[in-house]
Amino acid sequence: MNLLETKRLAAFYGDFQALYGVDVRLDEGETLAIIGANGAGKTTLLRTLCGMIPAREAQQVYFRGKPVGRLPAHELTAMGIAMIPEGRKLFPSLNVEENLLMGAYVRRPGPWTLETVYRMFPVLETFRARPATLLSGGQQQMVAIGRALMSNPAVLLCDEISLGLAPVIVKEVYKAIPAIRDQGVSLILVEQDIHQALAVSNRMICLCEGRVVLEGPADAYTQDQIANAYFGVKKP
Amino acid sequence: MMHWINIVVQGGLIGGLYALMAIGLSLSFGIMRLVNIAHGDLTVMSAFIALAIAAWLGAGSLLILPLAIVAMALLGYALQRVLLNRVLGTDLLPPLLVTFGLSIIIQNGLLEIFSADTRILPSGSLVTDSISVAGGLQVGVLPLLTFVVALGVFALLQALFSWTRLGRTFRAAADDPQTVKLMGVDNRHVYALAMGLAMAVTAIGGYFFVLSTTVGPAEGGARLIYAFEAVIIGGLGSLWGTLIGAMVLGIAQSLALQINPGWGILGGHLAFLLILMFRPQGLFPVAKHH
Numbered sequence: 001m002n003l004l005e006t007k008r009l010a011a012f013y014g015d016f017q018a019l020y021g022v023d024v025r026l027d028e029g030e031t032l033a034i035i036g037a038n039g040a041g042k043t044t045l046l047r048t049l050c051g052m053i054p055a056r057e058a059q060q061v062y063f064r065g066k067p068v069g070r071l072p073a074h075e076l077t078a079m080g081i082a083m084i085p086e087g088r089k090l091f092p093s094l095n096v097e098e099n100l101l102m103g104a105y106v107r108r109p110g111p112w113t114l115e116t117v118y119r120m121f122p123v124l125e126t127f128r129a130r131p132a133t134l135l136s137g138g139q140q141q142m143v144a145i146g147r148a149l150m151s152n153p154a155v156l157l158c159d160e161i162s163l164g165l166a167p168v169i170v171k172e173v174y175k176a177i178p179a180i181r182d183q184g185v186s187l188i189l190v191e192q193d194i195h196q197a198l199a200v201s202n203r204m205i206c207l208c209e210g211r212v213v214l215e216g217p218a219d220a221y222t223q224d225q226i227a228n229a230y231f232g233v234k235k236p
Numbered sequence: 237m238m239h240w241i242n243i244v245v246q247g248g249l250i251g252g253l254y255a256l257m258a259i260g261l262s263l264s265f266g267i268m269r270l271v272n273i274a275h276g277d278l279t280v281m282s283a284f285i286a287l288a289i290a291a292w293l294g295a296g297s298l299l300i301l302p303l304a305i306v307a308m309a310l311l312g313y314a315l316q317r318v319l320l321n322r323v324l325g326t327d328l329l330p331p332l333l334v335t336f337g338l339s340i341i342i343q344n345g346l347l348e349i350f351s352a353d354t355r356i357l358p359s360g361s362l363v364t365d366s367i368s369v370a371g372g373l374q375v376g377v378l379p380l381l382t383f384v385v386a387l388g389v390f391a392l393l394q395a396l397f398s399w400t401r402l403g404r405t406f407r408a409a410a411d412d413p414q415t416v417k418l419m420g421v422d423n424r425h426v427y428a429l430a431m432g433l434a435m436a437v438t439a440i441g442g443y444f445f446v447l448s449t450t451v452g453p454a455e456g457g458a459r460l461i462y463a464f465e466a467v468i469i470g471g472l473g474s475l476w477g478t479l480i481g482a483m484v485l486g487i488a489q490s491l492a493l494q495i496n497p498g499w500g501i502l503g504g505h506l507a508f509l510l511i512l513m514f515r516p517q518g519l520f521p522v523a524k525h526h
Binding site for chain 2: 085089
């Protein structure tokens with residue numbers, strides 16, 4: 001069943017159009033990678049899905065069969081769409097545990113609690129009373145992931161969770177993805193780092209200049225095909 | 237020597253009253269970056285609400301303060317939800333203009349309803365009673381009571397911000413009003429709750445204000461300036477800083493008053509200017525880890 005789906009989704013920043021009729025669907029239990037160069041519209045797509053940018057019409061985004069394109073972010077979070085924003089965006093005056101608890105604001109029941117998040121990222125329990133933004137980049141990303149999970153989402157949108165992290169740290173952060181998926185969470189991973197994202201995904205979509213240029217199983221295309229689509233050289 | 241200690245103590249106690257009237261301004265700025273020009277007039281209005289309740293229930297009623305708090309809290313919630321949320325954004329100017337207009341409306345509304353007469357809430361001998369402390373120090377019962385109430389209010393606010401879900405949400409919303417929406421927080425509601433809280437505390441300030449001295453509809457401007465000065469001296473965004481700032485203001489005023497009976501208010505302003513010159517971030521600026 002389609003959990004989340006966009007239909008001819010168009011998004012604008014003022015007069016600038018960032019998405020041109022994008023069709024994306026996410027099935028229950030699936031992990032979808034969205035790749036593309038800078039400015040391809042990946043972040044815009046995620047921000048529309050989580051409600052930070054309203055779609056032109058409600059019927060351009062469906063969640064569990066309901067049109068949600070015009071709903072505000074806080075209502076979508078309560079319905080089960082969580083977002084890990086680009087750059088983590090932790091709350092600097094809150095400590096680690098308080099940041100995690102902010103994620104539980106909507107009080108959705110489910111498997112994710114302080115306890116299960118600490119079990120997945122034990123280092124966070126060690127630093128639970130520290131101001132969140134004093135942690136290392138990788139640990140901060142773990143807080144951001146944990147915070148999003150605390151709302152027990154059905155869909156988790158991850159915006160560039162590898163951004164600015166050392167490769168070894170990226171690997172560590174990505175280790176959490178299978179565990180999250182096993183709890184029944186469907187994921188959308190937006191990445192510029194293609195390999196990492198494709199390795200943990202079932203399906204992929206490549207965006208270029210606000211349009212879907214490549215779509216299929218995560219392992220369906222060769223390096224060249226992806227590179228061409230990524231940079232918009234030619235359609236494969 | 238005793239004389240000067242006495243003056244400092246009296247000034248510090250007045251600071252308790254100033255702090256109660258300033259903390260609402262500090263809260264609305266700290267949580268939603270709203271510079272509320274109408275804050276002083278809202279303080280005066282809460283004093284008149286206390287007077288109106290007293291006229292209804294009798295001046296000795298213990299219900300005056302609780303009812304005034306509830307009335308101002310509801311008013312604060314509605315004010316933020318209906319009016320102020322619409323003008324909040326990245327630009328600081330629209331809320332300034334709207335609250336400036338609100339200030340004029342409140343002032344003239346009070347003038348229309350209550351006339352220009354200044355009034356005091358009669359409290360029997362509470363205003364004049366005093367107790368002797370060690371070494372011939374005389375402390376007024378009402379200023380002392382006000383100060384103790386202020387301490388209690390600040391302790392409660394501290395507890396709210398540190399240990400409750402609502403307090404955590406206030407702090408998160410102050411940090412990042414966009415990201416907090418992703419947590420499922422409806423900013424409009426949370427901001428309205430913050431303004432409700434700010435006005436509830438302001439009602440306590442207004443009550444003790446009108447208990448201690450006569451209040452007229454035109455006094456909002458002076459209240460606003462004192463509140464601003466207390467908040468800036470203490471350091472923006474610092475809860476206890478606002479209390480200390482208010483005490484500094486009170487002490488400066490009573491010291492200057494000793495030098496010349498006409499210099500009291502001037503002394504407060506001078507202390508404020510000195511702080512601005514030598515420590516513009518205030519005494520207790522809030523450090524944020526970015």
